[in-house]
Amino acid sequence: MSQDEDDVIGRRGSRPKGVARRQEILDRAIEVFRERGASGTSLRKIAEAIGVSHAALLHYFDSREQLLVAVYAHAEQSHDDPPELRPGIDTMIHAARRNVGIPGLVTLYSTLLAASLEAEDGVGRDFFTLRFEGLRRSITESLRLQQREGLVRDDVPAEHLAALLIAASDGLQIQWLLDPGVGLESTLRTLGALLRPRA
Amino acid sequence: MSQDEDDVIGRRGSRPKGVARRQEILDRAIEVFRERGASGTSLRKIAEAIGVSHAALLHYFDSREQLLVAVYAHAEQSHDDPPELRPGIDTMIHAARRNVGIPGLVTLYSTLLAASLEAEDGVGRDFFTLRFEGLRRSITESLRLQQREGLVRDDVPAEHLAALLIAASDGLQIQWLLDPGVGLESTLRTLGALLRPRA
DNA sequence: GTCTATACTTTGATAGAC
């Protein structure tokens, strides 16, 4: 495998082109998306808001989709990792509470995810496929442990619970974006109650 | 209120322009989307597949978004209504089993939903906001009844369960589109198990 | 290595002919 091959979030192998400048662009792009989402964010608008030409952006990112995925991935990475929480309902609640402060990034996530469904392949498709695989695996593993410890009901398969946790989080965020009256955190807590063993 | 005002799925009031031809276009458009989703479906591609000019499509639909929303709404309406099922986990499983045969329309749904999140207003935004409100209300009502009948555990609020059902269905469909190995129906059945009272 | 300038192609949308 070549060292210059791209990975899913657009980084290059051993010879990144302009790591520092690239990071700077990424940081400023996140600021642009944080409030207002990806609404009407053409490559040219983003470039204008950052203060460069749209062609300069394409010097660091091969396409608009790659830039957007990199922005989301970078924003996700820069989150404080959950404070000593094992993957499960608590980490999802933690993420939800954080996300209510950055609706633009939540919108960006949903938009990129939907766009990735339409593509046969591409950066977005690979990114989200790997993301879901990784999430399901780690949550399943964690839930299985919690089942053995009596913290989670063990009469249902952990794989299903993991997929349900992720699905519920994603789906609830969408409902919340359309109607902030939907209680994101409280509804997730109810899901947590469903997971607890029958006393 | 004017009779010519559009409703959310693009129908007009008392003077529809070309109802028959419009339906014909809608039907053929559904066929186009059924297999391959909205992937690369520009207005011109759709028009070409149907056999008209792209301007002709815009004669019946004010915009691309309105056409797509109308296509999805029409496809949804033409489904056989659930056979005597009250809104709840069973109707979601019924819908999921149907959707596995028409992945293109599921993709279209997710795409339109994500696009509606980015718009301040517009046809899509209104359509999905009303759709979720209506679904949550009818499912909540139905679940509350089933709680009284002892079919659903009553130690959690029915409103939360309704939102969770919808969210889980939407989220699982996305995971399933990215990885058909995800058991759509079986995972929903597990959610159904979580809803049942503790024997 | 970094970026501007520029041009190519496709898109959604509009105007007006028939």
Next chain:
DNA sequence: GTCTATCAAAGTATAGAC
């Protein structure tokens, strides 16, 4: 009611300045 012609904006690609 449907077409052709046309538009502005978009994503993308390339050439070359510094």
